[in-house]
Structure formats: C-alpha cells, structure tokens
Amino acid sequence: MGSILAISRSVKKYLPLLMFLLLLIVPFQNCAKSSKEEGPLQQEENPSLNIRFCGFEGFQYLHQNYFKPHCSACHEKGGLAFPSFADDDVEHSYSWTRSISPKSLWDSSTNNRFCGEECSLKPSDPLYQQLREWLENQDSCE
Known part of the structure; x- marks a missing residue:
C-alpha cells in the first residue's frame, strides 16, 4: 500500500510536465x-x-x-x-x-x-x- 501511495505522489508531481510535453508533441505527429x-x-x-x-x-x-x-x-x-x-x-x-x-x-x-x-x-x-x-x-x- 505504501509503494502505491509513493507512485501516486510521483505521478502527481510530474503530471504537469508530462501534460505539457504531450501537448507540445501531439500536434506535430502527422499534419x-x-x-x-x-x-x-x-x-x-x-x-x-x-x-x-x-x-x-x-x-x-x-x-x-x-x-x-x-x-x-x-x-x-x-x-x-x-x-x-x-x-x-x-x-x-x-x-x-x-x-x-x-x-x-x-x-x-x-x-x-x-x-x-x-x-x-x-x-x-x-x-x-x-x-x-x-x-x-x-x-x-x-
């Protein structure tokens, strides 16, 4: 249970960065x-x-x-x-x-x-x- 909670916190910490990168990359995948x-x-x-x-x-x-x-x-x-x-x-x-x-x-x-x-x-x-x-x-x- 403790490791799941730690992973959840890590994901929350990096979620804004991941979303930004996704939004930056997706439009140029195939125009x-x-x-x-x-x-x-x-x-x-x-x-x-x-x-x-x-x-x-x-x-x-x-x-x-x-x-x-x-x-x-x-x-x-x-x-x-x-x-x-x-x-x-x-x-x-x-x-x-x-x-x-x-x-x-x-x-x-x-x-x-x-x-x-x-x-x-x-x-x-x-x-x-x-x-x-x-x-x-x-x-x-x-």
Missing part, C-alpha cells in the same frame, strides 16, 4: 492526410504536362496538389505552424512561400522532421521534380 487519399487531381490524370513550373502559375499547381493537401493542417492562416503558405487563399500562400528560402522549403518538403512520411516528397513522385523546377524559377516564367 498531412494519408498518402492513400487522392488529392484534387487523380493519379491517372496528368495535367502537369501543360503547366510551366515557374512564377505564380507553377505555384498554383503546387499549392493545389502538394502544399494544400499535405501542409494545410499546420500551415494555413491561424494554423499550428508559421508561415501560412498552405492557406485556401493561394495569393496569400504564394506571398508567404516567397518569404521562405528555397533551400529551407526544399528541405522541409523532402525531409519534413515535424510531420509524417506523407509530408515528404520522394524522388519517384513527379511533384518532387516539379517543386525543384519551380524553386529555380519562382520569380517568373521568363
């Missing part, structure tokens, strides 16, 4: 939807053949097919993480995306340490190369 869910475009379609991955036009495609479906749980206006580059307002998202260094955006998109595997683009994914091309030409299509 993205499952990769099994289809985004706005089905896998069989390939409208990217007519898209230029540069400037605002390229961002609109990436926003619809990568940033919004995979990043908005955390990175939309009023979301858990800053900046809000995956908001419904594509122009707002574009301006925030332009404030992120290309290297940082690339690293976060291909090896996201806060989110699950669904967040990170893989080399076999067409969006991987499309994001790379857009980052090299994000200012304009000229």
Whole structure:
C-alpha cells in the first residue's frame, strides 16, 4: 500500500510536465492526410504536362496538389505552424512561400522532421521534380 501511495505522489508531481510535453508533441505527429487519399487531381490524370513550373502559375499547381493537401493542417492562416503558405487563399500562400528560402522549403518538403512520411516528397513522385523546377524559377516564367 505504501509503494502505491509513493507512485501516486510521483505521478502527481510530474503530471504537469508530462501534460505539457504531450501537448507540445501531439500536434506535430502527422499534419498531412494519408498518402492513400487522392488529392484534387487523380493519379491517372496528368495535367502537369501543360503547366510551366515557374512564377505564380507553377505555384498554383503546387499549392493545389502538394502544399494544400499535405501542409494545410499546420500551415494555413491561424494554423499550428508559421508561415501560412498552405492557406485556401493561394495569393496569400504564394506571398508567404516567397518569404521562405528555397533551400529551407526544399528541405522541409523532402525531409519534413515535424510531420509524417506523407509530408515528404520522394524522388519517384513527379511533384518532387516539379517543386525543384519551380524553386529555380519562382520569380517568373521568363
């Protein structure tokens, strides 16, 4: 009985710390939807053949097919993480995306340490190369 009482006191002592750590960690366990869910475009379609991955036009495609479906749980206006580059307002998202260094955006998109595997683009994914091309030409299509 005495050992149970001692354990109970220890738990009570550390409960606020445990709750704080839990609240800190839980939101970042997996911000993205499952990769099994289809985004706005089905896998069989390939409208990217007519898209230029540069400037605002390229961002609109990436926003619809990568940033919004995979990043908005955390990175939309009023979301858990800053900046809000995956908001419904594509122009707002574009301006925030332009404030992120290309290297940082690339690293976060291909090896996201806060989110699950669904967040990170893989080399076999067409969006991987499309994001790379857009980052090299994000200012304009000229």
